[in-house]
Amino acid sequence: MDPHAAAAAGARVAAQPEEWELIRSVQKGDRGAFDQLVRMYDQSVLRLAAGLLRSSEDARDVYQEAFLKVYRNIHSFRFDCSFYTWLYRIVTNLCLDHLRRRKVRKEDAAVLETSEGPVNRMDSLEEQRALGNPERSLWNRQLQDRIGAALDELTPRERMVFELRHYQGLRLRAIGEVLGTSEEAAKNCLFRATQKMRLALGDCV
């Protein structure tokens, strides 16, 4: 399940007045405050982008684009939602654009052509794979490949909700806020995603 979210969410709630102070400083042009604000969230942002796009280059692009958007538009932040929700809205929109473009182009996200031949993009991202005897490693590898393929079969929106709930640990209500939809719609989307995953992978776990 989600290893990161609850504690981070607790910290976010507790740190809100401090955070708003920081945002006001950024709005006044304090670049140091922007750096501080970035560091509060950038690990989560990069993890979300890398998890969704499964490509370190694309994750890097989304990171840069998202925070530059924040920097350019911070003056329009009106404190009517949490900064976290605002930031995640930007990041998820950018990621959804990437995922949709990928679907349209039927791009093979896993393979990157280099001067040294095709390279698996995921090799540059460290996955938590089980170590052990070779047979088990091979089995795990195959299972992970099937999981990757099953995730690719989800629609961009299902993929997003699943990533936010399973890997980022956001509650369904927060996911609804980030994606501009209701908690119920997020719940239905999660249900469809988990059902597809169960059908695709139920026989191998």
Added chain:
Amino acid sequence: MSCESVTRDMPLYLYGELAPEEEERLEAHVHGCEACRRELDCQKRLHRALDEHAVEVEPALLAGCRTDLMRAVRHMDTPKAARPGWKETLFGFWNSLGAMRQPVGALALVALGFFAARFSMRPPSQQSGAAVTPEAYAYTIRSVQPDASGRVQIALDETRRRTMVGGMDDENIRRLLLAAARDEANPGLRVDSIDLLKSHAGSAVVRDALVTALLRDPNAGVRLKALEGLKNFASGPETRQALAQVLLTDENPGVRVQAIDMLMQQRDESLVGVLQNLIQKEDNNYVRLKCQTALQEMNASVGTF
């Protein structure tokens, strides 16, 4: 509750998204239904397999992203007119010298020769007990100013790479390790530095650095090393305060588990509150179980009233 609706609710149950009474109904049904129990076990295994598919972001990738972002932000903030290219800068400066071009050029060559000689011939020197060996030398010229007598004043920044060798009791070595422990660009260097410093946590300065690393370092490996260093000082009020903060804010469950163990070395009333608070927010099953056990050991209730 039918098997169909139980199966439908299972994913929400596993994500902790069911209301308590729905959870209880589902658990009661699963308890008495073999088929649903098997299905739930299967879904739990699927969850675990999916957990292993999580992507861990390399610290180097994060560091690269931060550097690129700050560079882009600086670029955005600089007005275009204030951003001449290096060629324009160089030619502009050269043209402005007028008749002084020849002596300035000659002196620049002399300076280049002087620094090249220093780079290749500088002998090892001693500094405060630590052996120092120069290994590389680079400089950047900031300004070149001719004066009326034909001489030139050159302002430059020197960057020198040296190797220092010394014991952990050497003040210079310790000062450099403390600086290395804050090096944002290199998490490996921070891990190594904290690892060395942790055996000297008796010093208040080192302890401060360990607490800072524990609370602020983005790398979980560094934070775990800092925790190891603070183990013998877990009863100190500052360390306990930091540990309590870690429990509520650190995103890494391994770090949170270590923090619970250290806080449990000295059980007090304030710890009960922290653990009760944590258990409300904690999503990691193992950490929650750890909290629960700790509270039971202190004869405290799991919930708050």
